Amino acid sequence: MTLTLVTGDGGRLSAKEYPEVAESPRFTCALGGAYGAALAVFGAVPILHSGAGCGMANAHGMTYASGLNSGGSAGTTTTPCSGLIEEHVVFGGEDKLRRLIDTTIQLMKGELYVVISGCVPALIGDDVDSVVAEFKDRAPVIHVKTSGFVGNSYLGYNQFLDAVIDGILRPRAVERKLVNLFGVVPNQNIFWKGELRTLKALLEDIGAKVNTVFSDFGALGALERIPAAELNLVFNPWCGLEAAKKLQDRFGTPFEALDFVPQGPRDTGDMLRLVARKLKIPSRKAESYIAAEEKNVYRYMEYLAEMFMISMPHAFNAVVADSRTAISLVRFGSNELGWNPELAIVTDDPPEWAVEGITKKLTEGLEGPGVPRVLFDYDSHTIRQELKAQPLQVILGSSLEKYIAATENEAFHLSVSYPAYDRLIVDRCYAGFRGGLNMLEDMSHSFAGPL
């Protein structure tokens, strides 16, 4: 196992004085993360209390960066925004916000209104909480107190959940076998819609009840139902854990940190076994389902195996992705495809405490002698230098790596992480039993063909 914490030019050359100064980081701001989360709650209307460009920046830099998606029915230019300018900086933006919430409730259909405050109100000291409180008898309105400078979009996801827990959730009777899904971060995880759908289907197939929290219809209901879960599942080594811990403290709901969304039969089967055990679902039921699904998947695998063997067998590969996506891909490549993982560059800037655990997940439990060198970096320049420095045949990364892979590595490239401007992803994903098949469908046509 090798672990290099990259803080500068190539990591080993010099430490950057300001590591956060970076070329095209792999995330947007906390306001963006909260905005993305609010848009992912179908039926919620985000209200940005910010400069007029924050929503547009995060349309082009977040939802479009997430597989060229618009933000849905309340996204892009539809999202209400207070459009603060200098006079609000001088005189305060509270009155502007008050009028905006009032008119939004009048005009826009919504089950829930989510006020997200940005840099300007944070810097001028608007009392947004008080303004939001004025509307408590008119409609469900919550406030995500964030900004652009307080952190990145992963923090914004956590802050959104935090605001939901504080603003909406009340104790509920526990529904047996109900689980909530956390850690699949809207937009930052570009396959989030498909992943939530797939995880829900898988878990329901073994007899669990599933609240995906995001993406389903009946959004306010889904949020309100969170405390009814018997168990919270966090498919992420760090992001979403904070919410799960808070839910445990507040409502006594235990949580299981699953670290990653499983890809392919091996890890999917293991995930289902674990959840079945936790929910006291008879193992016979889970096992028979797993066996049937496995048989099916490998049967289909036979259709594509020959093209796979021609085009990209035992590839030296690199993964450039957020931690949970990187873990799924390294494991699937190493354990099911016979690839040789060379490099795993983790791009979501996980907190210090999570680094060792992520590194272990990326380097232990892998077939074959090789384990990837693990780097933590989000600077697109230094990432490029790292990729350039070694021979690779497959690069699973973002669209930032697309032309670099082709011209500097002669490697096959597929966008699997943020930002992904080179493919349109609605609910396709690589999760679950069939996830590996989906991925191979998206890549094995390259360099392959009959005589």
Added chain:
Amino acid sequence: MTSDREETAGNGRINLDDNTCPTREQRANGINAFKGKASELVDKARKGELRNCERDFHQNSGCILNFYLTVRVATIRDAVMIVHAPVGCSAPAALYREVFRRLWTSMNRAADFDFHWLTTNIGEKDVIYGAADKLKFAIDEAVRRHDPQAIFILTSCASGIIGEDVEGVVTEVQPKISASLVPIHCEGIRSRIIQTGYDAFWHGILKYLVKPAKKRRKDMVNVASMLSYTWQDRAELARLLGKVGLVPNFVPEFARVSDFEALSEAAVTAPVCPTYTDYLSRGLEQEHGVPYFLYPSPIGIANTDEWLRTLGRMLGLEDRVEEVIKEERAHWIPKMDAIRAGFEKVKKANGGDYRIMGSLGQGRLVTQTPFFHELGVTTPVALCQDFDDLLLEDVENLLKRVGDFDIVVNTFQAAEVAHTARAYNPDMVLSCPFQGSAYKREKGMTRIHALRGDGRGWSAQAGYAGAVACGSFLLQATRNRSFQNVMLAKTEDPYKDWWYGQPDPYYFHRKEAL
């Protein structure tokens, strides 16, 4: 020859000793709202009666940094863009390595489309203690990594409110490095009018990059291209200029730093969009004696003729221009005639008329309506993002040519656009591709434009080829509207029904003037 617009508002001297430009509100009475007749708009503008308005309901509309300086400055070759801001402000620029590489090098795309930028990623500590050292570090890092010819420093709401002394950093660091530092004051809070951002950009270009002319290049024409014009539009303008014996100096998209430095050597600055180009054109004339014209833009057949003729007059190439126009017309007019004939059929089936509602920036306001006339269709209302005095003469000319028409100025406000579309109920709505649910319609709807990374001839709009491509595209758009109908029927409208039941798209505007 110089401009004949001396009496126009906004024509004050550009002061390059200042750190940045005035806002469009200050410089040209820019406004964010109006509805009424174009004649009334002009009249009120002449009397100085137009005012900005405060909207109690306001939607995402873009700021002067993100509409869209980041994604434009990031495409300048041999330069580095530093966005002195929290990490989200530069997020749209994350497409910089990808989108433009879709253009093939066989389409005359330079091979070195390898762009670079950095964010200073302003954080919580920085807003308390300041981030000047971090900005200096970012400049060092840009030099060390890429040895660029220029470094653009874009400011943000956060850097502005915390009072970052960007000029101080530039003064201190510039003597130590060879790259030209170009600060651009585009704090989102500065202005309601996004055009202010472009003025701020040109101010930086004029102040820090354009060099005194070593020679006058009689064949070079500066063209400030727009975000919403495609690769084929550049190719078409280059083709037409080439036939006349001229070469374009396209900025800012995909330009080299040396192209900016040489702006002073050009024979003329020609427009693609008058208000976008205005500040640059004036500045180049004032500082370097480069003449300019602002109208017309080369959109539509007649405007393209006139664009070329104006160049011909200014450069003494009248005869050659007339030859070119004759050749071009012989080639393209039959194709336009066929499109007109197509629209005649559509009109006949539609009860005699076909009404198209266009929208977007000021530049399109003055080019679209005459172009619709060339196609033989009418427009019930022109939607415009903002309006300022810089456009007054153009609109007056337009009134003379096509008569009075309704105009709605609304800075991209989606609910107001949706209301206006319902109220006028045109046969076709042309909308920005990012305009929410505008595609949900019973009648026709299509995109108003494609973008820079689209290399297809299908998406062209400029010059003769663009007029024909765009006319064909619009005719094609009349044929089948199942997508628009299905989406209308099967998905919800974001606004409650009462919105469309009352008559005023400006229902939520504050009545008192600002």
